[in-house]
Amino acid sequence: MNDDLLRDTEHFLHEQIPLTKAMGVHLESYDGERLVVTAPLEPNHNHLGTAFGGSLSALTTLAGYAMLWLQLGDRHAHIVVRESSIRYKHPVRGTLRAECLRPDAGELGTFKETFRTTGKAHLRLRVQIMHEDKTCVLFEGDFVAIR
Helix, strand or coil, X not given: CCHHHHHHHHHXXXXXXXXXXXXXXXEEEECCCEEEEEECCHHHECCCXXXXXXXXXXXXXXXXXXXXXXXXXXXXXXXXXXXXXXXXXXXXXXXXXXXXXXXXXXXHHHHHHHHHHHCEEEEEEEEXXXXXXXXXXXXXXXXXXXX
């Protein structure tokens, strides 16, 4: 993946969604299949010294948003999350690291074709946060792209 595209996407997030800058959100990598979005624990911790649930929710939502942004390639589209669910399984005691897998080719193809023909389409994405080889957070969101 082109590092310039990741930096441009990260810059867009910081400019358009100020919370991302305050959280220290960083688009760490994207290999065409898996997008990794990170944030340091320091500005995102709770009173127990573990990751704040709101920060975990925001980071997983952002990972889905950024994945859809990268897949869509239409810089004039608006992306919103229509519905989401999140499950907190274990505390996160270090860097927040959200991983979003690219949807399978069939789902992605249907999404892109619907968006191309109607100017609006939705796609369900899954994101997880891993820490110390444990799945700590599971997120699923229905994202909508609108032209």
